[in-house]
Amino acid sequence: MKEVRVRFAPSPTGALHIGGIRTALYNYLLARQQGGTMILRIEDTDQNRFVPGAEEYILESLQWAGIEIDEGVSKGGPHAPYRQSERKPLYQKYAQQLIAEGNAYYAFDTEAELEAMRERLKHQHSSDQQYGSGTRMQMKNSLTLSASEVSQKINAGEQYVIRLKVPANEEIKLNDLIRGEVQVNSSTIDDKVLMKSDGMPTYHLANVVDDYLMKISHVIRGEEWLPSAPLHVLLYRSFGWEKEMPRFAHLPLLLKADGNGKLSKRDADKAGFPIFPLNWTDPRTNEFSKGFRESGYLPEALLNFLAFLGWNPGTEQEIFSVKELIHSFSLERIARHGAKFDIQKAQWYNQQYLKSKTSEELTKYLLSSLAQENISCMPEKALKICDAMRERVSFPQDFWEHGKFFFIAPSVFDQSVTSKKWNSEVVKFLDQFISHLKTIETTAANEIKIALEKTSHTTSISSGKMMQPLRIALTGGASGPDLMAIIDILGKEETIQRIQYAITSIPVKTT
């Protein structure tokens, strides 16, 4: 079997869409599994859509996700350059070859003329409304013009494009690794522009030429390319590269979670989840978008989630490390239908990956949040906090978000609880509890429990009922980690102070 060489080929027109990460991932998994090569090629043949910073963004996103590039932009390699704009002369050469062999031709039609053609065909209710075998002889091109007219126009600097001469009525077959055989009649394919009037190639030409030159073995890309795949087959044939033609695998699209259609930034914004891997500010509009990274998604969790959007191993295992993904992945097991993007599952994956970390690892997250808040904390204390909270976090920032009370004494108390439960009994109990607390040596759980029992005994109030008010006094909220652990972490003095403050500031419910 041929050496596996795959490429991820985004264009730098903005932030990389999360679907792009999945495409890159599938390419990467195949490359790694087969001991092949992962190539990054930048498809920047549209100068109008170039966005500054987009290429760097792509690079950083892949790096964050852990998708390593073996060859390509930022990395170099035997087929450099890997930026299509830097390969410009190459495409010109191949386009000329096509013309010389009669497989392509010059076209001089203006935009207005093209528009007029489409209008005309539309009015005739022609099923064939394209620049192709049925219409090309009515247009202004090197097929209808004499050779001298053509060279005269070119020498005069008139704008032209180069179009592929698509044969009429031929069945073009394509064996897609995911969809099986796809057959299209060549008459439904138009004479696609190969070289634009600015001298740049279109995607179609650049993509085929580069995949050939870079010895790509598998083209793994989104389903939006499926309709033009037969055209690409035709190009390989025109070049005489059929034997070297890569295998195709067209991936199902990522769809929006509710309703129908392709997942878009708008939908993600509306539902309040990211769609880009990293934070991104569009330089044209200054619009800011939050990334998965900054939202607290772990790259390995995101990759696991993404891998399962359209692929599954056929077993009931759901948690796969990248290593396991590499081992189990296969193009044959990729689904044919689009997958709705369900952020809840992504959150679940994140939680699973977070929970699998050691408390020491988790401590780093808390410490970094604290650093941002300018709060200092001994590592031992941070460790205790993370230990107490690890079962109830989904994101790294949750340690701080849900654990602020460890550092900041509550000033407001959850009224839905205090209004119902904060009665004179509570005050009596907590008051007594303080005295008993003062007598204990340490704040170890068993000692606190003893203090609690003593309080219960001297007040004749069951301690069970008092736990919720105690929690309110210490944290301000009605839920959170184990109370004994909280008291232990807070320490005796702080605990007493907080209870005292609660007693003086929470209004007592009468009867």
Add this chain to the structure above:
RNA sequence: GGUCCGUUCGUCUAGGGGUUAGGACAUCAGAUUUUCAUUCUGGUAACACGGGUUCGAUUCCCGUACGGACUACCA
């Protein structure tokens, strides 16, 4: 409009001519717990429709419907 692709619980999906149609997320209920969460147990919930083929079809074929992609000198 044309071309192409698709359709199993709300979602991601397994399965495949005869199954109680399996799992996971979400959801609901119960258990555990000082609360929440975790964990455990259980529940609700799906083969788009119509024709064939067949003893039998969710599975194969054909239609229809619905959805999607493409239809640029964008990728």
